[in-house]
Amino acid sequence: GDSVTQKEGLVTLTEGLPVMLNCTYQTIYSNAFLFWYVHYLNESPRLLLKSSTDNKRTEHQGFHATLHKSSSSFHLQKSSAQLSDSALYYCALRSNYNVLYFGSGTKLTVEP
C-alpha cells in the first residue's frame, strides 16, 4: 500500500544554516500528490507546500521542495534556518483516494 518515510525523527540546526528534511514515498499509482505540513506547538497542523508535478519546484514561506517521481522523493529545503522554524514537519502522500498517508514526522529544532 501507500506509505511515506521520514528517516530523521529529530533534526537540530544552528540558526542561519540550511535546512533539508527528507521524504520518500511508495505508491503504485502514477498520480501522486505530495504535501508538507508544519505543526507548531499549541497550534493546528497546517499545509506548507504541495505538489503533483514531476521535477517542478514549489515554494512557500521561504521553504521549497521538488517532487521527483523517478526517486519517489519530496525533500523539504530552506536556505537559512530561523528560530521560528522550530516545529514538527510532516510529509504526506495522497494517491488514488481522498486519504492522506503521513510520515512519522521530523521535529526540527533551530538553536541560536
Added chain:
Amino acid sequence: EAAVTQSPRNKVAVTGGKVTLSCNQTNNHNNMYWYRQDTGHGLRLIHYSYGAGSTEKGDIPDGYKASRPSQENFSLILELATPSQTSVYFCASGGGTDYAEQFFGPGTRLTVL
C-alpha cells in the same frame, strides 16, 4: 480561512468509560477525518467520512467508532476507553480541489486513567 473546531480541548476519562470527541467544520467540505498523534508514529488515520451518513475505517480503527450525522459534524466515539488510547486527537476536513488538502482542528488531548 477554513475553520475546524473540536470539543472538548482536554479530556480526562477513566478506563472503561465512554468518550465522545466532537468536530465541527464550516468549510462545506465533503470529507472529514480523525487522526491520533503519537511521538514516533506521526498522524495516524482512525476513521474518515465522505459525507453525511458515511463512515470508513482508517488504518487504526480498532476500539473507535465514528459518526457523521451532518455535513458539518463528525464525532469519534470510544465506547470502552483504555489507557492505550491516551493521545492527542485531530479532526480535519478536506476536498473540493484536485489536491483535496486537509485543514486541521486544534486537537483534543485525551488522557485515560
